[in-house]
Amino acid sequence: MNLSLPFDVTSGAIAGYAQTERRLSDLPASFADQKALAGLLDAGNPLLYRVSLIEEHNGPGQLHYGMGVLMPGQVGREYFMTKGHFHAWRPAAEVYIGLAGQGLMLLEHEESGECHAIPLSANTVVYVPGHTAHRTVNTGNEPLVYWGVLSSDAGHDYGAVGKRNFRQVVVAQEGKPLVMERADFLAELEAEKL
Numbered sequence: 001m002n003l004s005l006p007f008d009v010t011s012g013a014i015a016g017y018a019q020t021e022r023r024l025s026d027l028p029a030s031f032a033d034q035k036a037l038a039g040l041l042d043a044g045n046p047l048l049y050r051v052s053l054i055e056e057h058n059g060p061g062q063l064h065y066g067m068g069v070l071m072p073g074q075v076g077r078e079y080f081m082t083k084g085h086f087h088a089w090r091p092a093a094e095v096y097i098g099l100a101g102q103g104l105m106l107l108e109h110e111e112s113g114e115c116h117a118i119p120l121s122a123n124t125v126v127y128v129p130g131h132t133a134h135r136t137v138n139t140g141n142e143p144l145v146y147w148g149v150l151s152s153d154a155g156h157d158y159g160a161v162g163k164r165n166f167r168q169v170v171v172a173q174e175g176k177p178l179v180m181e182r183a184d185f186l187a188e189l190e191a192e193k194l
């Protein structure tokens with residue numbers, strides 16, 4: 001049982017643990033601008049993020065934890081982001097600790113639909129309440145690196161987010177991040193086609 005693990009804050013690597021890579025092709029329905037997405041897939045299918053999960057302590061009171069490295073970049077005007085998820089055990093909360101870079105955590109409560117975009121950057125800690133979908137967004141020019149710590153009983157539910165996506169998007173407007181309703185952004189994209 002490892003009680004201390006060295007990690008590399010630049011690469012997100014943890015000695016002895018594999019990193020899972022997610023490329024743009026792994027998130028085909030997450031981004032709104034499908035034309036921009038197709039162009040990026042043709043141009044090489046960029047790496048969006050890497051995660052390392054430490055899930056070796058299990059049972060009542062135990063914790064799982066993981067390190068994420070989310071690359072900078074955009075799909076059209078939308079910043080690179082993670083797939084996002086609920087916890088399978090909905091009451092489970094999570095703490096995210098920002099280590100490097102600049103970004104946002106999108107939160108969306110499952111029942112009320114209440115949304116928040118919370119800064120997640122170096123030297124910032126974010127509390128994700130239970131029953132809340134969460135997704136990280138890199139709004140900066142360097143990798144966004146963070147730890148997440150949660151109950152070992154939490155589990156991950158990607159399917160519910162996959163079906164409904166998030167109600168809000170984070171897009172670049174004159175070089176700055178703007179949080180807007182997905183429906184409004186989709187309407188803007190449609191208008192641009194005309």
Ligand SMILES: [Fe+2]
Nearest residue numbers: 085087094134
């Ligand atoms: Fe989580």
